Amino acid sequence: MKAFIPFDLLFLLCLATSALGIENKKRSLRWITKDAALSYLTRDMSNLEEFKALLRPLVVERVSGTAGNKAVQEHIKSYLSNWHVETDTFNDTTPYGVKEFTNIIATFDPSKSTKIVLACHFDSKYFPRGKFVAASDSAVPCGVLLETARQLQCLLEKGPKEKSSASDLTLQLLFLDGEEAFKDWTATDSIYGSRHLAKRWAAEPDPANSSLTRIKSIREFILLDLIGTSDTTIPQHFTSTSELYENLVKAENYLRSKGYLTGKHLGPVFNGQKSWGGIEDDHMPFLNQGVDVVHLISSPFPSVWHQLTDDWDHLDFNLIDDFSRIFRLFISNLLHLQPESRGCRKK
Numbered sequence: 001m002k003a004f005i006p007f008d009l010l011f012l013l014c015l016a017t018s019a020l021g022i023e024n025k026k027r028s029l030r031w032i033t034k035d036a037a038l039s040y041l042t043r044d045m046s047n048l049e050e051f052k053a054l055l056r057p058l059v060v061e062r063v064s065g066t067a068g069n070k071a072v073q074e075h076i077k078s079y080l081s082n083w084h085v086e087t088d089t090f091n092d093t094t095p096y097g098v099k100e101f102t103n104i105i106a107t108f109d110p111s112k113s114t115k116i117v118l119a120c121h122f123d124s125k126y127f128p129r130g131k132f133v134a135a136s137d138s139a140v141p142c143g144v145l146l147e148t149a150r151q152l153q154c155l156l157e158k159g160p161k162e163k164s165s166a167s168d169l170t171l172q173l174l175f176l177d178g179e180e181a182f183k184d185w186t187a188t189d190s191i192y193g194s195r196h197l198a199k200r201w202a203a204e205p206d207p208a209n210s211s212l213t214r215i216k217s218i219r220e221f222i223l224l225d226l227i228g229t230s231d232t233t234i235p236q237h238f239t240s241t242s243e244l245y246e247n248l249v250k251a252e253n254y255l256r257s258k259g260y261l262t263g264k265h266l267g268p269v270f271n272g273q274k275s276w277g278g279i280e281d282d283h284m285p286f287l288n289q290g291v292d293v294v295h296l297i298s299s300p301f302p303s304v305w306h307q308l309t310d311d312w313d314h315l316d317f318n319l320i321d322d323f324s325r326i327f328r329l330f331i332s333n334l335l336h337l338q339p340e341s342r343g344c345r346k347k
């Protein structure tokens, strides 16, 4: 991804008017407060050894079009056996010739026509010198999505209460290929996977509702990127989804005050501030099609960004654990899941 500062006055004006003018879509977020439910979503579901085992095979060189990238695709798919999985394979021209790219799309319930998309990129940047495993960029974000899918599986199967306004919602996970530029970030050398998928989905009818395109079936596009180091700090990037970002801030504060975070990372992960710079990333092609975006990316970028030190040893597993706990509560609030019911809890 690439950060830019809006020097251009016109762009500043656009930002100012969009901050004032865009109305927040009406979303009904349930707010889970019961202690048994919070404990279940946080401490009980948290299992760092299991998480490390699923993350290890992701923290490898996985440049688009290589065997390492293919192995990571297989690992991702193996974790989603209970989901409806599709692949989107295509060729595109890069500064090093034509390469093959594959996006992986996993939908929990493809019969539902409104999707909450959770996205990450699984490729790593090509480094001609040195082994670059891109742990925070974005092995950890993809690992968190796989873990969230597995941990919430039972609650997703049970779904929300009958007649809930969330009963037409489902989760859709996007594991995007080719986010990284092979050379320097340009419009044609970057975000290969998301550009291809957004273009395809702008024309393709949704399998659950042929009167909608697949793009229009997305209620919001939540992108995770650059997460996992101790200096991860995530501001709000879009006013149109401020309600969702604020729910994350509230969830973090609430869980911390009640002792449901690890207590080993001081935080906050979600700092409640508004970002004034812009960041080009996989959300852009979806944003340009009118999709609402929540961009969960550390800003400023972590100090290890695009350094060989963005590796396993520079990850802060307490921070990752806290992020995952907050994220599970957030997703449960969003989808009106029922962690308070005894159906899924073992204890």
Ligand SMILES: [Zn+2]
Pocket (backbone or CB within 6 Å): 001, 125, 137, 180, 306
């Ligand atoms: Zn990167």
